[in-house]
Amino acid sequence: MTDTTTDSPMGAFERYLTLWVALAMIAGIGIGSVAPGLVGAIAAAEVASINLVVAVLIWAMVYPMMVSVDFGAVADVARQPKGLLVTLTVNWLIKPFTMAFFAVLFFEYIFAPFIEPADAQQYIAGLILLGAAPCTAMVFVWSQLTKGDATYTLVQVSVNDLIMVVAFAPIVAFLLGVTDIAVPWETLVLATVLYVFLPLMAGLLTRRALGSAEKVEAYTARIKPVSVIGLIVTVAILFGLQGEVILSNPFVIALIAVPILVQSYGIFALAYGAAWVLKVPHRVAAPCAMIGTSNFFELAVAVAISLFGLNSGAALATVVGVLVEVPVMLSLVAFANRTRARFPGPAG
Template sequence: MTHSATDPAPQPLGLFERLLSLWVALAMLAGLALGTLAPGLVTAIASAEVASINLVVAVLIWAMVFPMMVSVDLGAVANVARQPRGLMVTLAVNWLVKPFTMALLAVLFFDYVFAPWIAPEDAAQYTAGLILLGAAPCTAMVFVWSQLTRGDATYTLVQVSVNDLVMVVLFAPIVALLLGVTDIVVPWETLVLATLLYVVLPLGAGLLTRRALRSPERIARFAAQAKPLSIIGLIATVAILFGLQGQVILDRPMVIALIAVPILIQSYGIFALAYGAAHLLRVPHRIAAPCALIGTSNFFELAVAVAISLFGLSSGAALATVVGVLVEVPVMLSLVAFANRTRRHFPETPA
């Protein structure tokens, strides 16, 4: 797919973006401090939920997603069909590989490697939580990672939208198969609300903004001006997430570290598989990077909601899904940096 006339030329990452890992690290520390020093505020933020989606975090994620939606040109969506390889890599990795490798890693580590330190009943809970994470590919945050790698906004939207449609059909059967149960209760309110909040509404606002701005130059200028909003939203989200889970992290650091091990291996392994496949298929970088990042990150709202509904708020399964949230941002930032450094190894146009 070629760039449309409204697509701005890729610009180098600014100083603020290049130091994003530092800002995120500071946000993590600030979140831990917030959770320790102002538990009342954290409790108030945590209580602002609808269908297991935290509304404060939802607003911040909306702020992250909106700047990229302004760059979406629906007139170019038809061009996606002319270059299906990126979409096929995304779907194959997310639904034929990722859930099963996550389950395999969870069983390997919690039933064998970590068996001397973890009780069998806890191990089963952590395994269940990781299976839920592995079966829920990311929706909202992908737009942030795509923007940081200068991804194709329109193609990213199509990848996420198709993934969401597949998730509606396959999430419950895959989780039921891997957990060995048949009564999986999918919180459809969470699934639908998250799709509306993180995809439909920002897309609608972006399209209205494009229509109001009209000219490609004004659209590009507005997108550039709105871009810091995305980074600020990301940093604030990290601070709140770490504030919400600060006490858990401080109380159970060893368990958090053990749960993080298979998640880290899964994340880097899935990215390597998808990114490598995209490279072999000569997929342009602006499509290859987002396609690999979609499979690497997770739809944590859905995973957490299902873990709570199946196993309870204080269960090991719910804890494992939360650890996935905490691990994801630093991991994704490292992969964004890697993708940006390796851009030259990918073609600029379809082979």
């Protein structure tokens, strides 16, 4: 496979994503306090349990990255199957279940004295949604920062998206059922179709309409900021609705972050270690570990809103995941770059 690594820097939006999210949280809390009627009107704009305002914002987040997915590259994975094997094993056979385990461990046992049982169940649900949604968008950034093979990363993301269309809803429903949370199957499936399958189809049609790879790349670069803007506005809306809870009990944010941190570093160690044992080249090993560690938080936020509502604890948990993810992933990028010499060089 051609080595398509790149040294181009992370864009300003991605580099300071944690700052933008933090500012959106503050702005949301402020708007919720000053203009609760506005936030309430947004929350009331629902059809079939899908919030229309947030649906538009989620599409703004998801569509740009779906345009980057080239399903024609899937066949190239046969040249280096080990990296994909690690990614898929971690993403679909391990990660959702370890996240559910840590969520239950912390919120039903360790943090039980500090959290009401009903709130704990909501936070567990949000964490399960995070754990069952492997990264699709930001993994391209992490791959770039670790000098990963961009083509192979694209293959991994493409295969993940194909699997996610059919596996996300059943896995989430199973895990939520295990934790005794009622699951409206129709809403879950609808959200998966709306936020994964349809954007994928739209991205595929856009690629075909644009034609050349150069036009696709230029188009993606132009619309990429829309994704982050959609995320920031969504976070502001969520924290506008959650402002009263956060101001009355900011400690809950730190509690939600704990199992996310444990899960993130544990999954990275597992995936990165497996890639090292299998002698996967670093340009493939680093991105495959990043995909398993990072989360498709756009989907997790969307489904949490669809299933439990904009002002739910589950939605709050997924938003905390957004806040935690960027600094965690940047620390892992630094570690991966420091350990590059321990992996074999490019294969072939």
